[in-house]
Amino acid sequence: MLTLGIESSCDETSVSVTNGRKVLSNVVSSSVHLHKKYGGVVPEIASRFHVEYIIEVLEKALRSSGKSLKDVRLVAVTNGPGLVGALLTGISVAKSISYSIDRPLIGVNHILAHLYSSFLNEEPPEFPFVGLVVSGGHTALFYCEDTGSQRLLGSTQDDAVGEAYDKVAKILGLGYPGGPVIDRLAKKAFGESAIPFPKSYLGKGSLDFSFSGVKTAVLYYVHNLRQRKHELGKKEIQDICYSFQEAALDALVDKVIKAAEMTGSKRIVVGGGVAANSRLREKMAELASFSSMKIHFPELKYCMDNAAMIGYLGETLYKKGSRSGLYLSAEPNLEIINVK
Ligand code: KG4
Ligand code: ZN
Numbered sequence: 001m002l003t004l005g006i007e008s009s010c011d012e013t014s015v016s017v018t019n020g021r022k023v024l025s026n027v028v029s030s031s032v033h034l035h036k037k038y039g040g041v042v043p044e045i046a047s048r049f050h051v052e053y054i055i056e057v058l059e060k061a062l063r064s065s066g067k068s069l070k071d072v073r074l075v076a077v078t079n080g081p082g083l084v085g086a087l088l089t090g091i092s093v094a095k096s097i098s099y100s101i102d103r104p105l106i107g108v109n110h111i112l113a114h115l116y117s118s119f120l121n122e123e124p125p126e127f128p129f130v131g132l133v134v135s136g137g138h139t140a141l142f143y144c145e146d147t148g149s150q151r152l153l154g155s156t157q158d159d160a161v162g163e164a165y166d167k168v169a170k171i172l173g174l175g176y177p178g179g180p181v182i183d184r185l186a187k188k189a190f191g192e193s194a195i196p197f198p199k200s201y202l203g204k205g206s207l208d209f210s211f212s213g214v215k216t217a218v219l220y221y222v223h224n225l226r227q228r229k230h231e232l233g234k235k236e237i238q239d240i241c242y243s244f245q246e247a248a249l250d251a252l253v254d255k256v257i258k259a260a261e262m263t264g265s266k267r268i269v270v271g272g273g274v275a276a277n278s279r280l281r282e283k284m285a286e287l288a289s290f291s292s293m294k295i296h297f298p299e300l301k302y303c304m305d306n307a308a309m310i311g312y313l314g315e316t317l318y319k320k321g322s323r324s325g326l327y328l329s330a331e332p333n334l335e336i337i338n339v340k
Pocket of ligand 2: 110114135136272273304305
């Protein structure tokens with residue numbers, strides 16, 4: 001079923017043409033360069049960027065798929081969570097197209113789209129599995145029995161893990177987004193002189209996360225160093241990146257192991273921007289090597305925000321009977337609904 005996917009929840013404007021798990025095109029245009037100097041996404045700038053570029057991105061996606069709007073059978077669009085102004089652009093375009101070609105429209109939850117993005121891989125996961133979504137706005141663990149049938153096991157009580165990466169990068173003056181640069185600098189530290197930043201577990205048995213403690217510990221550590229001398233050296237920055245990353249990722253991996261034990265799952269599926277992290281992939285591969293666990297990560301291009309994951313999930317849910325109408329609204333705080 002040829003599906004037009006539209007994603008505009010944050011700083012990426014993306015349009016895709018998909019057919020089931022097959023991606024015919026997936027065009028992404030990012031406004032990240034415009035937010036760099038502010039150290040985070042500025043909602044108004046992101047919204048204006050979507051308005052300016054979405055039609056160009058749509059035309060490019062159609063052109064490179066070799067299809068035209070009249071071939072489209074379903075329009076899938078992110079309707080939350082995200083920035084309200086940003087979401088509205090994608091939703092307005094999706095509604096206009098759906099109305100003008102007289103094809104159905106379906107709203108898609110952005111977090112769930114990350115959760116099921118590994119289904120775009122050549123070898124998709126099998127059910128059931130423990131799903132981990134790690135992005136700039138969310139950190140959540142799920143137990144998934146089928147596409148769209150998931151139970152929330154735990155989530156962050158404060159910062160999302162990607163947000164912690166971004167804030168630590170800001171403290172260190174490394175720019176936005178923080179994930180890729182910390183990932184790269186941490187590799188240069190080779191684990192030497194690791195700083196014991198706290199790992200937060202929120203009590204025995206809890207599957208929730210907390211990353212504000214480790215972020216604050218980095219802030220104090222850097223503040224103390226800066227009080228003693230003028231600027232941080234290259235090696236100090238690499239050590240901080242390494243130690244922060246180890247503390248944050250160990251807490252993630254440990255909770256994933258606990259969730260797998262508690263649910264008896266043998267499969268783990270990761271999604272979201274932080275799923276691009278090389279050290280997280282390494283740690284999960286280590287886990288797979290000494291257990292019978294099978295781990296799935298999305299391809300790098302499907303870790304970051306993209307429309308293909310929206311099109312895929314929208315089509316799958318549509319085929320299972322989900323529907324939205326032209327009254328679909330932007331839901332900035334859209335929650336995950338437990339479906340069994
Ligand atoms: O999923 P995403 O593109 O957007 C949201 O839905 O939030 O995730 C963006 C987040 C940012 O916080 C960014 O710093 C983080 O993903 N990120 C990474 C890496 N690449 C992107 N974090 C750690 N390591 C990376 N390599
Ligand atoms: Zn995202």
